[in-house]
Amino acid sequence: MTTEEFKKEIQGGIPYPLPSPRPYDPDVNHAPKRKDILSDAEKELALRNALRYFPTETHAELAPEFAHELAEYGRIYMYRLRPAYEMRARHIDEYPARSRQAAAIMMMIQNNLDPAVAQHPHELITYGGNGAVFQNWAQYRLVMKYLSEMTDDQTLVMYSGHPLGLFPSHPGAPRVVVTNGMVIPNYSKPDDWERFNALGVSQYGQMTAGSYMYIGPQGIVHGTTITVLNAGRSHLPEGEDSLKGMLFVTAGLGGMSGAQPKAGNISGVVSVTAEINPAAVEKRFRQGWVDEVHTSLDELMTRIRQAVADKEVVSLAYQGNVVDLWERLAEEDVKVNLGSDQTSLHNPWAGGYYPVGYSYDESRRMMAEQPEKFREAVKESLRRQVAAINKLADRGMYFFDYGNAFLLESSRAGADVMGPDGNFRYPSYVQDIMGPKFFDYGFGPFRWVCTSCAPQDLRKTDKIAAKVLEEMLTEAPDDIRGQLADNLHWIKEAADNHLVVGSQARILYADSEGRTRIALAFNEAIRNGEISAPIVLGRDHHDVSGTDSPYRETSNITDGSQFTADMAVQNVIGDSFRGATWVSLHNGGGVGWGEVINGGFGMVIDGSEDSERRIRNMLLWDVNNGIARRSWGRNKGAMDAIRREMTRTPGLQVTLPNLVEDEIIKSAISRKS
Numbered sequence: 001m002t003t004e005e006f007k008k009e010i011q012g013g014i015p016y017p018l019p020s021p022r023p024y025d026p027d028v029n030h031a032p033k034r035k036d037i038l039s040d041a042e043k044e045l046a047l048r049n050a051l052r053y054f055p056t057e058t059h060a061e062l063a064p065e066f067a068h069e070l071a072e073y074g075r076i077y078m079y080r081l082r083p084a085y086e087m088r089a090r091h092i093d094e095y096p097a098r099s100r101q102a103a104a105i106m107m108m109i110q111n112n113l114d115p116a117v118a119q120h121p122h123e124l125i126t127y128g129g130n131g132a133v134f135q136n137w138a139q140y141r142l143v144m145k146y147l148s149e150m151t152d153d154q155t156l157v158m159y160s161g162h163p164l165g166l167f168p169s170h171p172g173a174p175r176v177v178v179t180n181g182m183v184i185p186n187y188s189k190p191d192d193w194e195r196f197n198a199l200g201v202s203q204y205g206q207m208t209a210g211s212y213m214y215i216g217p218q219g220i221v222h223g224t225t226i227t228v229l230n231a232g233r234s235h236l237p238e239g240e241d242s243l244k245g246m247l248f249v250t251a252g253l254g255g256m257s258g259a260q261p262k263a264g265n266i267s268g269v270v271s272v273t274a275e276i277n278p279a280a281v282e283k284r285f286r287q288g289w290v291d292e293v294h295t296s297l298d299e300l301m302t303r304i305r306q307a308v309a310d311k312e313v314v315s316l317a318y319q320g321n322v323v324d325l326w327e328r329l330a331e332e333d334v335k336v337n338l339g340s341d342q343t344s345l346h347n348p349w350a351g352g353y354y355p356v357g358y359s360y361d362e363s364r365r366m367m368a369e370q371p372e373k374f375r376e377a378v379k380e381s382l383r384r385q386v387a388a389i390n391k392l393a394d395r396g397m398y399f400f401d402y403g404n405a406f407l408l409e410s411s412r413a414g415a416d417v418m419g420p421d422g423n424f425r426y427p428s429y430v431q432d433i434m435g436p437k438f439f440d441y442g443f444g445p446f447r448w449v450c451t452s453c454a455p456q457d458l459r460k461t462d463k464i465a466a467k468v469l470e471e472m473l474t475e476a477p478d479d480i481r482g483q484l485a486d487n488l489h490w491i492k493e494a495a496d497n498h499l500v501v502g503s504q505a506r507i508l509y510a511d512s513e514g515r516t517r518i519a520l521a522f523n524e525a526i527r528n529g530e531i532s533a534p535i536v537l538g539r540d541h542h543d544v545s546g547t548d549s550p551y552r553e554t555s556n557i558t559d560g561s562q563f564t565a566d567m568a569v570q571n572v573i574g575d576s577f578r579g580a581t582w583v584s585l586h587n588g589g590g591v592g593w594g595e596v597i598n599g600g601f602g603m604v605i606d607g608s609e610d611s612e613r614r615i616r617n618m619l620l621w622d623v624n625n626g627i628a629r630r631s632w633g634r635n636k637g638a639m640d641a642i643r644r645e646m647t648r649t650p651g652l653q654v655t656l657p658n659l660v661e662d663e664i665i666k667s668a669i670s671r672k673s
Contacts (some may be wrong), residue, residue, distance in 0.1 A: 020080070022079055035350070046200055060077060070198070080141075087110055152175070158177065174609060180202075189593070205545070212584075216502045225262075243307055245270070246337040249339050250340045254275070268313050276320060278356045348375075401429065404590055442627050446508060451536055457533070476642070537599070541589060548598070551591050571626070575618055601622065
């Protein structure tokens, strides 16, 4: 297809006459069949909802086709409308657009649906088993058409994948405002998502899936690397300074979890990652994100012992069930140093976790046809997994929850994960590592994407970012020098670690000052022609300010406010009028529907003075909102960080907490009683 033909296809929106039905491709990694949850009346409603995208003269042809999809897959994806052109990020100038900001958003959407990037591309799911960009292909086509037509005096409004329409606004407003899964709180249980999604009225946007900001497994590998590095460093024998010879065991090679083997290699450990889906294993092996694949536990145990003894840096994938792996490690008394889990347990009943004792295909059938049996099998599997983990932890393994609701769902399954104080016996990685060492100081997953899709532009950005960090390191206070040094090492090694999958993108943990200085340097490089096209700035929602999640991002806030969501909502509102090109607010993320509120942004910078203004105004707020909240929660690092920012930034005044001595509190309570 030529570029001109591609542009016409985008501008055409939902085609009429209808294209011929497209065959179901068995070679693609498809989403599992969803449970049959709708009543007969609700199925009729789902069909009506789907057909409203199409002219009445097509309804007789499409109704039985969509009814078949609903019965066969539990959803109406409208496979017929899946485009024939290659789904991938293109140079910004290849998109038909009246607004360059809109063209950049089109590029980001296509990257989220690139088969090399997306977990279930034909079902428009980017990662996490259910993290969707859109609910169906009609929505995709209509959104791309709107983006091709809009001007900088309009804003596209998105309701859970559905384009409500273009509304008049102004150039300083966001081009797109996205909400995903924003249901009434009392209707935010997992089965509510199943029902609303089947009806076609809501979707689970995960974090960067429904906000058009996913950059492949690279998007999580940096955070996973610094987590493994710091977990390993805190458990090194006295006198040791290298993680070589340490064994890290985990699970998941899907969208986000696929970063784990690469993170293990960068950290210098032996990693073993279990994954039951053969397609996911093959994809990560083909992409070079895992070094070896093993299907035999006998062979794997021998290989693990050899790799640890030789202090190899190697990533091993076990194609099989993670429970079998944990139980074998415990049975053979293998010394495991670090343990975690990145299965999609925010979605335990719909493909996020597969029970032991059943094949992958058997589990998928049971999930759809016998959902209650599947649920009980998952619970039993979790109980067994935790029992094996507990044995290894008693022998010295450091186990941490990676924010995927592993501990939460295990506790609900009756597994032995609670301590004598009523809290989980294992920490969240945010509690122990990410929160106190990074988020409290404003360090989080800043990212950027080159809209030229040119590797040379990405290499230039790496050099610019490294130069900024080197300058900052010379003047940094002691409490953030380690973070800056690790991030400088990361960006210098990024190209050699071959992290790019899909768009020419990069992630770098940086604080408010670092993000701003790097972005301003990028803007200057675009202005003077060193970088050939605009850059999209963004971040993971898993950040300092972006997410309220009591079992993950805000788990190290202990004043009781970790169950509130003011921070994430305020962050999106504040970003929207300070310069974001698009903003998004989601119910659900890494730990599940109803368990988290999170938001994000995208900002297109083009070398202009307006871009400079947006950078200075918005990035300061986007980070320091969260530091201020963490400071009010009495987190010492955040209190220090926000004091520094107030000294550096005129006009910033943050309410600081006054600390009370424990004895005064205890005395007052005892006197009262």
